Amino acid sequence: MAPKIAIVYYSMYGHVRKLAEAEKKGVEAAGGSATLFQIAETLSDEVLGKMHAPPKPTDVAVLEDPAQLEEFDAFLFGIPTRYGNFPAQWKAFWDKTGKQWSTGAFWGKYAGLFISTGTMGGGQESTAIAAMSTLTHHGFVYVPLGYKHTFALLADLSEVRGGSPWGAGTFASADGSRQPTAKELELATAQGKAFYEVVSKVNFA
Ligand SMILES: Cc1cc2nc3c(=O)[nH]c(=O)nc-3n(C[C@H](O)[C@H](O)[C@H](O)COP(=O)(O)O)c2cc1C
Numbered sequence: 001m002a003p004k005i006a007i008v009y010y011s012m013y014g015h016v017r018k019l020a021e022a023e024k025k026g027v028e029a030a031g032g033s034a035t036l037f038q039i040a041e042t043l044s045d046e047v048l049g050k051m052h053a054p055p056k057p058t059d060v061a062v063l064e065d066p067a068q069l070e071e072f073d074a075f076l077f078g079i080p081t082r083y084g085n086f087p088a089q090w091k092a093f094w095d096k097t098g099k100q101w102s103t104g105a106f107w108g109k110y111a112g113l114f115i116s117t118g119t120m121g122g123g124q125e126s127t128a129i130a131a132m133s134t135l136t137h138h139g140f141v142y143v144p145l146g147y148k149h150t151f152a153l154l155a156d157l158s159e160v161r162g163g164s165p166w167g168a169g170t171f172a173s174a175d176g177s178r179q180p181t182a183k184e185l186e187l188a189t190a191q192g193k194a195f196y197e198v199v200s201k202v203n204f205a
Contacts, residue, residue: 003110003199005032006069009078010039010089012053013176015116016078017060019168022185023076023114026192032200034076034192037063042092052176066097067105074110074199075140076192077131080172081115084123085130094134107139110202112195113167114188118174120160128166145187149194153187163187 007024011017020036027034038060041048056062069075079086086094100106113131115124135142145167147154154165161183162169168188170180180188 001205002032003073003196003202003204004071005034005074005076005196005199006037006072007034007076007078008037008039008063008069010080010087010093011078011116012048012051012080012087013172014054015170015172015176015180016080016114017057018180018185019114019116019170019188020076020078022180022188023078023168023192023195026189026194027076027196028192029189030193030196030200032196035072036060037068039089039093040064042089063093066093066100070100070105072109073202073204074143074195076112076114076195079113079115079127079131081117081123081127084126086127086134097138101138104139109140110143110195110199111135111140112143112145112191114191115162115167115169116172117162117169118172118176120162120171122171124162124169125164125166128164143195143198145191145194149197150187150190153183153190156183159183161187167191 009020
């Protein structure tokens with residue numbers, strides 16, 4: 001049976017959302033399908049306004065209850081860095097997963113990561129490493145991007161590019177004005193494909 005894949009992300013300014021769509025394209029190009037979810041907002045409209053955050057898209061389901069994920073076999077999680085770690089919105093979501101943690105509802109399911117930071121050196125790799133603790137406690141099997149399908153892209157130093165063997169990534173710039181580049185989106189699509197290649201070999205029955 002084909003694995004059920006969810007791409008779950010939080011995105012305040014839209015960069016992670018664009019990576020999420022590119023990841024989905026990759027899963028589909030590899031023969032799979034994936035459902036997008038956005039993590040629920042925790043900040044007030046007043047605070048979001050002060051942070052110049054645009055309204056959230058209405059075409060992606062908001063994940064209110066972690067139980068919504070229990071029917072999926074594999075996950076690509078999209079994270080916009082805050083101080084080299086999850087944003088509070090993501091943390092608030094994980095902090096609602098006590099039931100799944102204690103019952104092992106996510107144990108043995110597969111997970112990959114993709115990340116946006118403002119700047120180079122802003123914490124793409126440290127965010128992935130920080131996420132390992134949450135993945136480990138839930139018993140997720142982490143699927144890195146690695147280099148097998150993306151060596152040329154990851155080794156290409158001809159232009160500024162986010163992403164690493166830990167997962168695809170983009171640099172939003174300090175004011176959020178930089179958008180994911182063609183190479184960053186290509187890397188995200190390659191990750192979606194590679195992720196599907198791994199999880200489609202697993203018997204989730
Ligand atoms: C409170 C706060 C902390 C942040 N911390 C970092 C950081 O440690 N490193 C960094 O490169 N960018 C940092 N950023 C920038 C965000 O990572 C950036 O806005 C985000 O990646 C954009 O993704 P999005 O458009 O999907 O929200 C921070 C932003 C905020 C609001």
